[in-house]
Amino acid sequence: MSAPGFEGSYLGAGAKISAQAVMECKICWQVYDPAHGDESRQISAGTPFTALPDDWTCPGCGAAPEQFMVLRDAGQGASQMDSAIARLEADFREIYNGKMRDVPLCNHSLHVQAVGFTDWQGHYLGVLIAPWFMNLVLLAGPDDAWSALHSGEKEMIGFPSGNYEFIHNTRDMVGGYKACSLFSPMSDFNSQVQAVDVARAVMAALFDPEALERLEDGAEPLTPQKPDLPRGEAPKLQKARPLERRAFITGRV
Numbered sequence: 116m117s118a119p120g121f122e123g124s125y126l127g128a129g130a131k132i133s134a135q136a137v138m139e140c141k142i143c144w145q146v147y148d149p150a151h152g153d154e155s156r157q158i159s160a161g162t163p164f165t166a167l168p169d170d171w172t173c174p175g176c177g178a179a180p181e182q183f184m185v186l187r188d189a190g191q192g193a194s195q196m197d198s199a200i201a202r203l204e205a206d207f208r209e210i211y212n213g214k215m216r217d218v219p220l221c222n223h224s225l226h227v228q229a230v231g232f233t234d235w236q237g238h239y240l241g242v243l244i245a246p247w248f249m250n251l252v253l254l255a256g257p258d259d260a261w262s263a264l265h266s267g268e269k270e271m272i273g274f275p276s277g278n279y280e281f282i283h284n285t286r287d288m289v290g291g292y293k294a295c296s297l298f299s300p301m302s303d304f305n306s307q308v309q310a311v312d313v314a315r316a317v318m319a320a321l322f323d324p325e326a327l328e329r330l331e332d333g334a335e336p337l338t339p340q341k342p343d344l345p346r347g348e349a350p351k352l353q354k355a356r357p358l359e360r361r362a363f364i365t366g367r368v
């Protein structure tokens with residue numbers, strides 16, 4: 116389909132909508148969902164809006180495709196998350212290659228990697244691994260205005276497994292973001308693969324409501340400390356304090 120003068124929320128930018136974009140006629144509110152296609156015109160399911168034939172018009176009112184607006188676009192959201200993650204990784208790679216590379220606490224068998232990022236309540240949540248830390252990170256979603264966050268300010272954020280303390284930060288490439296420290300330094304990790312496994316387990320534990328119930332029952336976590344960690348350095352577990360909740364999810368893995 117040629118895409119002349121698109122109107123509405125994507126203003127002439129037909130190339131900016133993804134193959135998954137669900138479109139809505141702004142005249143009659145007819146919806147075109149590529150997952151369903153358009154049976155009335157023999158358009159098979161899976162046909163993107165931008166791949167409709169040139170003579171396709173609104174099945175409801177006959178309006179031209181230019182009259183359609185983006186109702187939702189999962190593909191677009193995913194690509195926004197991908198670029199936010201790419202900026203996060205690039206920012207911390209630059210820090211590593213700059214001022215951190217010669218700092219003794221860095222574990223040089225590790226590299227900067229974002230793991231398990233997912234769309235969570237309009238933000239992007241995941242784990243950032245770096246040679247000197249592992250953090251839970253919340254990146255700004257499409258509707259967040261986080262550029263004015265005050266670095267160092269603290270915020271409690273609730274998840275199914277409990278409440279966790281995030282610290283606000285801002286960086287040139289990433290903009291505003293929120294981070295909850297999981298591990299630092301990273302000297303107990305043997306490999307990137309191991310760090311990624313732990314990051315994935317943390318993401319799973321974060322959304323496990325039973326983790327909180329077990330904690331409130333006073334039960335011991337399944338594996339309260341990593342076996343290779345000297346006892347004195349194991350994360351301490353107490354009830355009802357945010358940092359111990361954090362120790363709880365990290366301690367289990």
Ligand code: FE
Nearest residue numbers: 140143173176
């Ligand atoms: Fe219509």
